[in-house]
Amino acid sequence: RKEVEQDPGPFNVPEGATVAFNCTYSNSASQSFFWYRQDCRKEPKLLMSVYSSGNEDGRFTAQLNRASQYISLLIRDSKLSDSATYLCVVNPQSSYKLIFGSGTRLLVRP
Amino acid sequence: GAGVSQSPSNKVTEKGKDVELRCDPISGHTALYWYRQSLGQGLEFLIYFQGNSAPDKSGLPSDRFSAERTGGSVSTLTIQRTQQEDSAVYLCASSSEDTQYFGPGTRLTVL
Numbered sequence: 001r002k003e004v005e006q007d008p009g010p011f012n013v014p015e016g017a018t019v020a021f022n023c024t025y026s027n028s029a030s031q032s033f034f035w036y037r038q039d040c041r042k043e044p045k046l047l048m049s050v051y052s053s054g055n056e057d058g059r060f061t062a063q064l065n066r067a068s069q070y071i072s073l074l075i076r077d078s079k080l081s082d083s084a085t086y087l088c089v090v091n092p093q094s095s096y097k098l099i100f101g102s103g104t105r106l107l108v109r110p
Numbered sequence: 111g112a113g114v115s116q117s118p119s120n121k122v123t124e125k126g127k128d129v130e131l132r133c134d135p136i137s138g139h140t141a142l143y144w145y146r147q148s149l150g151q152g153l154e155f156l157i158y159f160q161g162n163s164a165p166d167k168s169g170l171p172s173d174r175f176s177a178e179r180t181g182g183s184v185s186t187l188t189i190q191r192t193q194q195e196d197s198a199v200y201l202c203a204s205s206s207e208d209t210q211y212f213g214p215g216t217r218l219t220v221l
Contacts, residue, residue, distance in 0.1 A: 032208050034208070034209075042214070043201055043212035043213060043214050043215055044153070044201075044212050045212070046209055046210075046211075049208070049209075087152070087153075091208060096141060096158055096160060096166075096205075097155060097158065097166070098208075098210060100145075100152050100153040101152060102151065102152035103152060
């Protein structure tokens with residue numbers, strides 16, 4: 001089983017739609033969680049950290065479910081510019097080595 | 111506040127040749143990582159440097175791969191006797207605490 005698993009997608013949604021991605025992780029001792037965004041042929045960039053209490057940044061909401069070992073990313077009012085691959089990232093034990101999921105691809109159509 | 115820079119941005123080489131890829135991390139970041147990303151795939155961890163500690167080389171795929179970090183700053187990833195399966199984007203990242211900041215990558219093509 002992979003340490004971090006994501007549905008590769010693609011998720012194809014119209015502008016304005018709400019879309020959600022889940023990511024599961026295998027190490028129950030994992031401490032830190034992140035969502036990164038990667039545009040085509042570009043480097044990954046931090047989108048947001050995921051806190052135990054959940055956090056929101058504009059149209060983006062991230063949540064953590066420790067009991068079920070998954071994190072989620074919700075995007076409201078999708079924009080064309082949201083089209084990208086979203087990488088789920090887990091720090092297994094407060095170590096330096098982050099584990100990256102393979103990413104979920106989102107396509108927002110006009 | 112310059113970000114992480116990498117050079118070259120693209121490298122085309124012939125099978126069997128050696129290549130060197132360079133990474134300049136964000137000033138003040140003590141941690142530096144190298145990753146490899148093949149087309150349509152996730153990030154594959156290669157090596158990690160932290161300050162003066164011994165690097166974690168556990169992700170290097172073979173002994174043809176090596177990396178150095180001089181003076182706690184610039185890092186060079188060297189691939190000897192390149193093979194076609196080495197073709198990928200090589201990404202460098204530096205970090206402050208948990209957050210990793212990536213460079214634009216070097217796209218390596220081995221013919």
